[in-house]
Amino acid sequence: xxxxxxxxxxxxxxxxxxxxxxxxxxxxxxxxxxxxxxxxxxxxxxxxxxxxxxxxxxxxxxxxxxxxxxxxxxxxxxxxxxxxxxxxxxxxxxxxxxxxxxxxxxxxxxxxxxxxxxxxxxxxxxxxxxxxxxxxxxxxxxxxxxxxxxxxxxxxxxxxxxxxxxxxxxxxxxxxxxxxxxxxxxxxxxxxxxxxxxxxxxxxxxxxxxxxxxxxxxxxxxxxxxxxxxxxxxxxxxxxxxxxxxxxxxxxxxxxxxxxxxxxxxxxxxxxxxxxxxxxxxxxxxxxxxxxxxxxxxxxxxxxxxxxxxxxxxxxxxxxxxxxxxxxxxxxxxxxxxxxxxxxxxxxxxxxxxxxxxxxxxxxxxxxxxxxxxxxxxxxxxxxxxxxxxxxxxxxxxxxxxxxxxxxxxxxxxxxxxxxxxxxxxxxxxxxxxxxxxxxxxxxxxxxxxxxxxxxxxxxxxxxxxxxxxxxxxxxxxxxxxxxxxxxxxxxxxxxxxxxxxxxxxxxxxxxxxxxxxxxxxxxxxxxxxxxxxxxxxxxxxxxxxxxxxxxxxxxxxxxxxxxxxxxxxxxxxxxxxxxxxxxxxxxxxxxxxxxxxxxxxxxxxxxxxxxxxxxxxxxxxxxxxxxxxxxxxxxxxxxxxxxxxxxxxxxxxxxxxxxxxxxxxxxxxxxxxxxxxxxxxxxxxxxx
Numbered sequence: 001x002x003x004x005x006x007x008x009x010x011x012x013x014x015x016x017x018x019x020x021x022x023x024x025x026x027x028x029x030x031x032x033x034x035x036x037x038x039x040x041x042x043x044x045x046x047x048x049x050x051x052x053x054x055x056x057x058x059x060x061x062x063x064x065x066x067x068x069x070x071x072x073x074x075x076x077x078x079x080x081x082x083x084x085x086x087x088x089x090x091x092x093x094x095x096x097x098x099x100x101x102x103x104x105x106x107x108x109x110x111x112x113x114x115x116x117x118x119x120x121x122x123x124x125x126x127x128x129x130x131x132x133x134x135x136x137x138x139x140x141x142x143x144x145x146x147x148x149x150x151x152x153x154x155x156x157x158x159x160x161x162x163x164x165x166x167x168x169x170x171x172x173x174x175x176x177x178x179x180x181x182x183x184x185x186x187x188x189x190x191x192x193x194x195x196x197x198x199x200x201x202x203x204x205x206x207x208x209x210x211x212x213x214x215x216x217x218x219x220x221x222x223x224x225x226x227x228x229x230x231x232x233x234x235x236x237x238x239x240x241x242x243x244x245x246x247x248x249x250x251x252x253x254x255x256x257x258x259x260x261x262x263x264x265x266x267x268x269x270x271x272x273x274x275x276x277x278x279x280x281x282x283x284x285x286x287x288x289x290x291x292x293x294x295x296x297x298x299x300x301x302x303x304x305x306x307x308x309x310x311x312x313x314x315x316x317x318x319x320x321x322x323x324x325x326x327x328x329x330x331x332x333x334x335x336x337x338x339x340x341x342x343x344x345x346x347x348x349x350x351x352x353x354x355x356x357x358x359x360x361x362x363x364x365x366x367x368x369x370x371x372x373x374x375x376x377x378x379x380x381x382x383x384x385x386x387x388x389x390x391x392x393x394x395x396x397x398x399x400x401x402x403x404x405x406x407x408x409x410x411x412x413x414x415x416x417x418x419x420x421x422x423x424x425x426x427x428x429x430x431x432x433x434x435x436x437x438x439x440x441x442x443x444x445x446x447x448x449x450x451x452x453x454x455x456x457x458x459x460x461x462x463x464x465x466x467x468x469x470x471x472x473x474x475x476x477x478x479x480x481x482x483x484x485x486x487x488x489x490x491x492x493x494x495x496x497x498x499x500x501x502x503x504x505x506x507x508x509x510x511x512x513x514x515x516x517x518x519x520x521x522x523x524x525x526x527x528x529x530x531x532x533x534x535x536x537x538x539x540x541x542x543x544x545x546x547x548x549x550x551x552x553x554x555x556x557x558x559x560x561x562x563x564x565x566x567x568x569x570x571x572x573x574x575x576x577x578x579x580x581x582x583x584x585x586x587x588x589x590x591x592x593x594x595x596x597x598x599x600x601x602x603x604x605x606x607x608x609x610x611x612x613x614x615x616x617x618x619x620x621x622x623x624x625x626x627x628x629x630x631x632x633x634x635x636x637x638x639x640x641x642x643x644x645x646x647x648x649x650x651x652x653x654x655x656x657x658x659x660x661x662x663x664x665x666x667x668x669x670x671x672x673x674x675x676x677x678x679x680x681x682x683x684x685x686x687x688x689x
Contacts, residue, residue, distance in 0.1 A: 009668075026096040032236035035100060040078040043068050044099035047085040047560055048584070051287035052611045052652075062289070064122075068228075070440060083560055087178040088155035091116070093376045094229055101230045107157030107200075108225040117232045121225035127161055127202035128217040129168070130208055134187055135196070136215040140167030151185060151194035154178040155685045157224065158198040165220055171196065180604045182207060183614060183651055184588075188215055190618070209619070232308065252421070255396050255439045262304070262461040265329060271301045272309045274328030276316060276644070277433055280486055281333050283650055284609055285545055286554050292486040296352060297453075299478070300469045314648055316406055319385050323454060323460040331454035334425070336386035350470040351450035356426040356475030357387055359442045362417050367442030374398050376445070380410060381417040387423035390446050406644040415439065424451070427487045485544045504681050505536050506674055509571055510548065516576045520583050525678070527579060529670040530603065533663060534578075539571050551578025560584075582606055588614075593628055600630035604660040604668055608638070611652035613660075615641060619650070630678060635661045658662045 011395040028034070028042075033338040035041050043065075050061025065081075072079045082099045091106070095115060107125075108118050131138075131148070138145045150171040152158045155178040162168050174194050174634050176185065181270040182203045189197060190213045198220065199207070208214045228237050248269050265271050269373045275282045275293060282291035294310070301308040311328045313319050323331045335341075335353075337348050359379075363369035368374045379400045381388045385407075391400060401420075403410065408426065413419040417439050423445060424432075432439055453470070455463045506528045507513075513524045513531070534552040537539045547554050555565040559581035567573035585605035589598050605613045616638035617627040623640075625633040638657040641645045 002460070020314060028100075029097040029231065029233070030100070031234045032240055035237065036075065036077065039076075040080050041081055042080045042099045043072075044082045044090055044093045044104075045085055045104045046087060046090055046104050047083040048287075049104060051283075051556070051560065052609050063226070064103050064105075066307070067245075068101075071241065074244070075240070081559065085145075085179050086155075088154065091229065091427070093153070094231055097231070100234065101228055101241065103228055105200075105226040106229050108227055109157045109160045111160060112157070114228075115232070116229040116231055117234065117238050118225070118227040119238065121227050121247050122245070123226050124223050125222055125226055126219040127158065128195055128201050128204040128208075128216050129198055129199055129220065130186070130189075130204050130214055131217050132192070133213055133215040136217065146170035148172070148195040149174050150198070151176050152178045152198060153185070153187065154374060161198060161220055161222070161224070164222070167218075173533040183611065186211060187618070189214065190621075197343050200226070201643065207651065210649060239584040259456060259458060260329070262465055263460050265462065266304060266306055266596045269306050270309045271297070271304065271306045271330065272311050272328040272522050273297050274311045274313055274319060274322055274331045274335045275315055276319070278333075278644070278645050279642075279654065279656060280428065282310060282312075283654045284611065286547065286558060286607075287597065288545060288546060288554060292482060293334065295482055296299065296473065297332050297478075298328060300466065304465065304468060312648075312653070315318050316382075316646065321452075323456060329455065329459065330466065334428075334451055335454055336425075337450045337452050337577060338386050338389050340389050341386075345453050345457060347459075347463060349453040349455065349463060350467045350474075351452045352470045352474055353451040354448040355451060356444045357390060357446040357449055358424050358444050359421055360414060360429060360439055361421045362410070362415050362423050363438045363440045365420065365440075367418050367421055367440050369442045371395070371443070378420040380413070380422050382406060382592050384409070385423075386449065387445070390449070391423065408643045409645060412437065412643065425451075429486055448535055488544075504678060506678075507531065509537065509575060512572050512575050513579075513648070514588075516572070516579050520579055522579065522582070523671075525674045526599070526667070526671050527575075527582070528673060529667045530606070531578070531584070532670060533654070533667050539574070540569065549574035551575060551581075553577045553581060557581055585610055597630055598627060600664050600668070601634070603664050604630065604635075604638070607663040608657075608660040611657040612638065612641065612650075615652050615655075616657070619646060635664070 015146055028038070030038065030041060045065065050065075069079050082093065084093055090102060090104065091112075094102050106112075106118070107121065108121065112118075128636065135148065138148065148171055150162065150168065151174045154177045162173065164203070171669075182199055185197050185199070186207050188194065196217070201219070204216065208216050228241065230241070251279040260268060273294070275291075277283050278291075280292045282289070282294040284290070294308075298308045308515060311322070313322050313333075316333070319331055319333055319335070322328060334353075335348075337351065342348065359367045368377055374395065375398075377399065378397060379391065381391065381400055382405060383402050389404075403418075405413070407422075407424055410419065410422045411424070414422050424586040429439070430439055432457065433441075453466055455466065474552075483556050506525065510528060510530065511523070513527050517524045517527060530538065531550050535550045537550065539550050541550075541552070542548055543552055545554070550571055551574050553563075553568055553574060555568065558565055558568055558577045561577050561584065563573050563577040563580075582602060585654070586598060589601045589607060593601070601613055601617075613634070616634050619640060620634045620637035621627045625637060627634060638655065638660055639649055641655045642656065642657045644654075
């Protein structure tokens with residue numbers, strides 16, 4: 001009934017996301033002069049790399065793609081991307097002339113250097129041996145170590161690292177599929193499928209820090225260089241890439257505790273933004289990095305000719321100390337300007353947003369609407385917030401209860417009436433009320449409270465540039481479009497979701513769905529139900545984030561599944577792209593799951609991203625729920641990931657969990673209606689007239 005194919009997308013469909021004038025699978029072994037003669041360069045990348053990842057620190061993978069694109073643009077070349085799912089095939093593609101260069105973190109090894117040419121290293125990395133925390137006392141040479149199994153993806157340099165490290169020779173090696181993602185590998189360690197793996201320190205450090213089941217057991221003795229690859233005979237291309245990469249100052253990333261003013265930031269090539277994951281700051285949605293603050297600072301970084309790095313703080317209370325410790329250049333996390341914060345030495349920019357501070361309570365517990373009604377009410381607030389400071393300054397006689405929860409956790413207790421009243425910013429309240437009708441807003445404490453960026457007092461040049469940008473950007477057309485994107489109400493207006501069906505036709509697109517579903521074995525009615533959920537059968541619909549058409553496919557997603565961006569307005573190609581993407585999310589989950597559960601996970605991943613669903617499955621296990629059941633189990637866990645205390649510990653950060661919960665439930669219910677209706681028609685066909 002449902003998709004069972006496990007082969008790679010490139011193999012299954014035989015596509016490359018190249019330009020229209022490039023034959024699919026074309027092979028050329030030109031050096032730079034030949035590339036410039038034909039007018040385009042072919043860059044290979046691993047399918048979906050960076051698509052389903054939230055950088056906790058540093059540049060996202062998309063920045064590599066931007067670097068490659070900038071290199072091509074400076075030389076007057078078009079870029080044709082070739083997406084390849086299998087890592088071995090990706091490296092072979094450059095050798096066979098299918099691509100001109102591979103844009104990926106490829107580990108430089110002695111054997112690979114005999115076959116490929118490598119650019120100047122993008123970075124140097126240690127390699128860690130990591131495993132389940134129950135094995136934390138087992139290191140090379142210790143009793144019991146030789147009985148452990150080591151899982152390594154086929155085709156990766158980690159196999160060579162293991163072979164070169166005598167201390168690991170006694171381990172039983174298990175070769176894993178070459179397209180396995182790092183978090184999929186550690187999930188299998190948690191499930192006890194094998195005991196250990198080897199991973200570069202950057203990925204491993206993050207995964208170990210986010211997962212209490214994992215432990216860093218040992219560091220392999222040799223550092224590895226990570227670089228891009230070309231053919232060995234592409235000497236002109238290699239020289240040009242090296243010159244460009246050196247110019248871009250990416251030979252070594254900035255250290256965590258390095259304070260630079262604007263001139264130094266420009267020389268380094270990166271601007272570091274300190275923030276939190278949240279619905280308005282920074283989050284991952286369908287493979288795209290989003291957030292009001294993130295997008296504004298990305299525009300500022302682009303104006304300065306640098307790229308934006310993201311540094312995530314563990315919680316709101318640590319934001320200011322992280323900035324003081326030079327872990328970032330700019331703090332962008334919806335920080336309200338207060339006199340107390342100014343006195344503490346914080347340097348604020350010009351405000352980029354003004355919000356009201358509003359008293360909020362449960363819909364079943366009316367909030368205070370006047371100063372008189374504040375008497376006798378208990379106001380629950382976190383003392384680190386501006387709300388606490390403003391309320392104490394303006395109404396010191398009000399009964400305020402200090403709590404440690406952040407806004408989202410406070411609201412949850414207000415909804416349940418465990419807490420009486422709290423305060424929150426009006427723009428966040430608009431988001432909450434758009435999705436939940438169980439909150440009531442009342443008296444406004446402060447009108448037009450200013451929200452600004454924060455920089456270190458020593459970074460005066462950066463502060464001046466940021467002020468100039470903010471003054472010019474505020475209320476501009478670009479600003480207003482971003483504001484509408486994140487806080488506008490129109491896109492959140494609930495529309496009547498009719499499930500009325502006339503005759504045997506579920507939608508105007510039944511035939512196209514049935515035609516495109518043949519290679520996948522999905523039930524066509526589940527796709528029609530999903531299509532209604534996505535677009536209400538409106539083929540020209542565009543979401544706030546840029547998803548298009550009947551199946552609401554993002555342009556970058558379309559490219560990954562072999563559909564051109566301009567074809568997304570064509571219902572046939574849009575449906576094909578949506579089905580292919582659903583099949584990809586289906587393949588992110590193990591074959592051993594019951595077929596129906598695997599489908600619910602795939603649908604939830606289509607809506608929220610596979611990484612968020614994997615986070616929810618792990619959290620479900622930690623909460624004593626069943627990680628292999630969606631309804632009433634994983635769906636309960638994903639709701640928790642909208643709360644800071646859970647989101648900050650998750651690999652993929654914040655997700656508005658109510659969206660995939662509603663999404664999957666409504667698709668299932670509509671599917672049942674479709675099936676019952678069509679079954680009745682088959683049993684009792686309408687009488688001829």
